[in-house]
Amino acid sequence: MEQRSITFIGAGNMARSIIAGLVASGYPANKITATAPSEARREPLARDYGIHTDADNLRAAQQADVIVLAVKPQLMESVCHALQDIDFSNKLVISIAAGISASRLNEMLNTELNLVRVMPNTPSLIGKGMSGLFASQSVSENDKVYAEQLMQAVGEACWVQQESGINGVIAAAGSAPAYFFLFMEAMQKEAIKQGFDADTARLLVQQSALGAAELVKANPETELSTLREQVTSKGGTTAEAIRTFNEHQLSDIVAKAMRAAVSRAEEMEKLF
Ligand SMILES: NC(=O)C1=CN([C@@H]2O[C@H](COP(=O)(O)OP(=O)(O)OC[C@H]3O[C@@H](n4cnc5c(N)ncnc54)[C@H](O)[C@@H]3O)[C@@H](O)[C@H]2O)C=CC1
Ligand SMILES: O=C(O)[C@@H]1CCC=N1
Structure with a gap:
């Protein structure tokens, strides 16, 4: 370049x-x-x-x-x-x-x-x-x-x-590392409660996040939902975790958070 x-x-x-x-x-x-x-x-x-x-x-x-x-x-x-x-x-x-x-x-x-x-x-x-x-x-x-x-x-x-697409990029990428950090923080906190020291809890969470992201990248033809299903054994542990997320409307929460980021960007366009 x-x-x-x-x-x-x-x-x-x-x-x-x-x-x-x-x-x-x-x-x-x-x-x-x-x-x-x-x-x-x-x-x-x-x-x-x-x-x-x-x-x-x-x-x-x-x-x-x-x-x-x-x-x-x-x-x-x-x-x-x-x-x-x-x-x-x-x-x-x-x-x-x-x-x-x-x-x-x-x-x-x-x-x-x-x-x-x-x-x-x-x-x-x-x-x-x-x-x-x-x-x-x-x-x-x-x-x-x-x-x-x-x-x-x-x-x-x-x-x-x-130009409005930039606000969509904010919601899906600019702000997004913070969403994943928040999710990982919550997981680390609970892993500590379950008996791991902070470093081990962090390792468990960070390597799982990294592995999941790398797996997504290495399989561009595979839908995200399929990768999720491959972890989710029928009647198993993941199914219970996912059921709990769904019961609390995780997808709706994510959508609301992304829309809040866009709304704030639009509001800032008027403020500054
Ligand atoms: N932090 C992030 O993840 C992202 C930030 N942005 C954008 O990047 C911009 C900067 O954000 P951050 O780096 O997070 O903020 P920051 O607060 O870390 O950095 C701003 C910097 O501006 C400097 N500064 C203050 N007054 C100045 C002046 N008069 N002249 C020159 N420099 C001055 C400060 O010393 C500070 O280092 C923002 O407009 C934000 O919207 C965009 C995408 C992601
Ligand atoms: O929070 C913010 O306003 C900036 C833009 C995207 C990430 N950080």
Whole structure:
């Protein structure tokens, strides 16, 4: 892929995840800059990945070919305001923020950007990310290819044709690692109650989760329901566990939670 100079505005959890994945995939560290007001955020990134860091957003953004907006949605407006003097005509802007539309970002930066909205997730840190991408109409084919390859360097990527699809990606992927962590936390807690020490309980849960996910990936032709049925012996233990989940409407709970994530993204679009 092209190795353009890239500046992350905001050096938090998500920027760090992408930077780590990029550097591990061979993207040159000296082409990457990350900004944050606090030294405590910048220093570990410079130390761990050998990238440049800067406290000055304007300077760092000015010298980059690609600017990744990676601050919290609440801060986006004030951060963008200070970048308005930049000539964006030859730059690609990537926003990873949830709940901030392309038209709002154009407004905040006071220009019609070459903008790709990307919704990544934190497993990018280990090259296992899942990202959804949406490109504004003006984005060139070359920039689209670059954005896609950038996210493929840290995991899998898919495009959405409508901007609203980004909110669907949030529900199914951006926020999703937290759902699985919550589920695993609950399992670990109960395994501890059943007598395992915390480490063994974690091992039991993490290896089962990993094995299940790998099995899904290794069997793309097999429906998820079939994989579930292969574990569920008639009259056996799994059947009782699954019956209990169903009795408490696990599918409805999951659907409600995913819709709540979408609703919050829509609400944020009005707030910020
Ligand atoms: N954490 C996640 O799993 C995901 C987050 N996102 C999006 O990524 C964005 C960042 O989220 P996180 O990394 O989780 O937040 P975070 O709070 O970990 O990181 C935000 C960073 O911005 C920095 N910052 C604060 N003020 C700044 C300023 N004026 N200039 C430059 N940097 C500044 C902070 O030092 C902090 O390191 C959000 O817009 C969020 O919607 C998207 C997908 C997944
Ligand atoms: O919770 C959030 O708002 C961000 C977006 C997806 C994951 N974290």
